Amino acid sequence: xxxxxxxxxxxxxxxxxxxxxxxxxxxxxxxxxxxxxxxxxxxxxxxxxxxxxxxxxxxxxxxxxxxxxxxxxxxxxxxxxxxxxxxxxxxxxxxxxxxxxxxxxxxxxxxxxxxxxxxxxxxxxxxxxxxxxxxxxxxxxxxxxxxxxxxxxxxxxxxxxxxxxxxxxxxxxxxxxxxxxxxxxxxxxxxxxxxxxxxxxxxxxxxxxxxxxxxxxxxxxxxxxxxxxxxxxxxxxxxxxxxxxxxxxxxxxxxxxxxxxxxxxxxxxxxxxxxxxxxxxxxxxxxxxxxxxxxxxxxxxxxxxxxxxxxxxxxxxxxxxxxxxxxxxxxxxxxxxxxxxxxxxxxxxxxxxxxxxxxxxxxxxxxxxxxxxxxxxxxxxxxxxxxxxxxxxxxxxxxxxxxxxxxxxxxxxxxxxxxxxxxxxxxxxxxxxxxxxxxxxxxxxxxxxxxxxxxxxxxxxx
Amino acid sequence: xxxxxxxxxxxxxxxxxxxxxxxxxxxxxxxxxxxxxxxxxxxxxxxxxxxxxxxxxxxxxxxxxxxxxxxxxxxxxxxxxxxxxxxxxxxxxxxxxxxxxxxxxxxxxxxxxxxxxxxxxxxxxxxxxxxxxxxxxxxxxxxxxxxxxxxxxxxxxxxxxxxxxxxxxxxxxxxxxxxxxxxxxxxxxxxxxxxxxxxxxxxxxxxxxxxxxxxxxxxxxxxxxxxxxxxxxxxxxxxxxxxxxxxxxxxxxxx
Numbered sequence: 001x002x003x004x005x006x007x008x009x010x011x012x013x014x015x016x017x018x019x020x021x022x023x024x025x026x027x028x029x030x031x032x033x034x035x036x037x038x039x040x041x042x043x044x045x046x047x048x049x050x051x052x053x054x055x056x057x058x059x060x061x062x063x064x065x066x067x068x069x070x071x072x073x074x075x076x077x078x079x080x081x082x083x084x085x086x087x088x089x090x091x092x093x094x095x096x097x098x099x100x101x102x103x104x105x106x107x108x109x110x111x112x113x114x115x116x117x118x119x120x121x122x123x124x125x126x127x128x129x130x131x132x133x134x135x136x137x138x139x140x141x142x143x144x145x146x147x148x149x150x151x152x153x154x155x156x157x158x159x160x161x162x163x164x165x166x167x168x169x170x171x172x173x174x175x176x177x178x179x180x181x182x183x184x185x186x187x188x189x190x191x192x193x194x195x196x197x198x199x200x201x202x203x204x205x206x207x208x209x210x211x212x213x214x215x216x217x218x219x220x221x222x223x224x225x226x227x228x229x230x231x232x233x234x235x236x237x238x239x240x241x242x243x244x245x246x247x248x249x250x251x252x253x254x255x256x257x258x259x260x261x262x263x264x265x266x267x268x269x270x271x272x273x274x275x276x277x278x279x280x281x282x283x284x285x286x287x288x289x290x291x292x293x294x295x296x297x298x299x300x301x302x303x304x305x306x307x308x309x310x311x312x313x314x315x316x317x318x319x320x321x322x323x324x325x326x327x328x329x330x331x332x333x334x335x336x337x338x339x340x341x342x343x344x345x346x347x348x349x350x351x352x353x354x355x356x357x358x359x360x361x362x363x364x365x366x367x368x369x370x371x372x373x374x375x376x377x378x379x380x381x382x383x384x385x386x387x388x389x390x391x392x393x394x395x396x397x398x399x400x401x402x403x404x405x406x407x408x409x410x411x412x413x414x415x416x417x418x419x420x421x422x423x424x425x426x427x428x429x430x431x432x433x434x435x436x437x438x439x440x441x442x443x444x445x446x447x448x449x450x451x452x453x454x455x456x457x458x459x460x461x462x
Numbered sequence: 463x464x465x466x467x468x469x470x471x472x473x474x475x476x477x478x479x480x481x482x483x484x485x486x487x488x489x490x491x492x493x494x495x496x497x498x499x500x501x502x503x504x505x506x507x508x509x510x511x512x513x514x515x516x517x518x519x520x521x522x523x524x525x526x527x528x529x530x531x532x533x534x535x536x537x538x539x540x541x542x543x544x545x546x547x548x549x550x551x552x553x554x555x556x557x558x559x560x561x562x563x564x565x566x567x568x569x570x571x572x573x574x575x576x577x578x579x580x581x582x583x584x585x586x587x588x589x590x591x592x593x594x595x596x597x598x599x600x601x602x603x604x605x606x607x608x609x610x611x612x613x614x615x616x617x618x619x620x621x622x623x624x625x626x627x628x629x630x631x632x633x634x635x636x637x638x639x640x641x642x643x644x645x646x647x648x649x650x651x652x653x654x655x656x657x658x659x660x661x662x663x664x665x666x667x668x669x670x671x672x673x674x675x676x677x678x679x680x681x682x683x684x685x686x687x688x689x690x691x692x693x694x695x696x697x698x699x700x701x702x703x704x705x706x707x708x709x710x711x712x713x714x715x716x717x
Binding site for chain 1 (some may be wrong): 612614615617618619620621622623624625626628629632633636637639
């Protein structure tokens, strides 16, 4: 994306990092936010999105990096001197003040004349449809009403930027949908920049002009909702946003990709020849027909669930891949179906890596230390102290239930179903990443033992 | 057997050790030595200058002590409850620790320290000793309220344009009022009626209302002592009617 004119940028974030003790929560974030934009920081819990919001608000100071607002450096400026306001997750309405005094809180501190306070408060309460509630106790309000007062209390100060920290998380589904529409309308009416933090991808897609998808302290992708949905840059984004089939594939040459045991035409170029890639196909983009002739691949329907508007089905291909389908038509379990995918609906992505490569040091000629543990390996003939790379294929890492009997241990941090196996990201106790392909079912945050057999390591001198 | 029958032993206990003594006190207060009804024991409280003076002196010292405890206790509770300033629960225990030692022993020790340091025993030593005795009772309820308080309230205040100090005076302090009120009650009530502490720490130089009652009983003036006890009971009872600042008392730090 071309960088817009400096006048159009309200917030600029450069090389922003934050650590709590040893733990790095944000890692070298670079981002600009345009004036009047509705931007969402989207990611799972612990991805660093709230930390970023709190640093913009001024409740946390960055470990490294710069945040500028309208060209002025905000680092070190206390929250009360920043021209922005926050809507807190649990609203944080002051229980000892009534609705009017809550909304008027900021204006009173600015010493705004009394009659102007009155005017501005009633105007903003009208905007959030709470005009008749001025004298009410905040504890007597419902969740949705408290939400409106929290928004009113923030926007009455006419901030340049409104920060919203998961503001809809505490509401029920129907209320949440209604508030989403209202927030969108409010954003259009006020014309100020909204920064919204959530783990709810549906809210992000509905509300935002721009989405920044975050994971493990890094921005994975920034773009419009359609960009992010249609062209995810990696498996994490594809998996986090919407439903998707993520499959291992090989880019045979430009515009030709092989996956599900078939060669498909696609529109991607520049990946090289015979390059391993990840392929994403949205379930609604797979055309399903009862007719088998003319289909690119076939399968048998294994399950079928009605989802309100569409049916969600899983089909098993003869090669043993499971594919998720969404269709307005119902296909009964056991039906043989033919499927085709339009070249434009195939999204090809670079793989981050194709095997585990650990940096290690030889302890003796048949013992090697990496990821903080000493492992037995085959006789290498290398001197102790030799620096080596240890290569381990994803499917040659064994996981055990009991982490006490294995050499390594870690937690399942991320898991991805790839049609016929799971691709797991394990983070060890020492913070190292180990990638594993397995057919066993593990859950996120499971504690697992890691074992790698000597014959499965390929050790090369660095 | 009905559930309510289980309460019977407690009911008997209450009657024997709370209700009956109260009735006896009331009876003695309104009975002359010859057994007839009299108001003279009660009216003495309003007319006898020594009693009036002792009463006001007691109130004065109780108010002073409560203020001292509040002025020292609030900042201490605030620091203890702030997770950035106080990283371990150990410091909180340090402040509660003196409560584990018998109050009389602490008081005697305080008097000895004043004596050894060559400081005179009087109002100063009395207030010092009392503050030392009752400070934990002020700290604890305030600490409990501050500790439970959602820190997003003070963040919201700062976000809306309040400096840290303003955020404290406009949000944190009013929201901690229930803790302050129960702290005040827990310090004020026992200080009004104290007598042993005053006797030990001032070598009887300053007489408090509690000591006065004690003196009446020691001199077999049962009627006068009972009347003064009754009056004190009413006054202490009245302090519990003080506004707690917040409707939901359950959220306060009453212990």
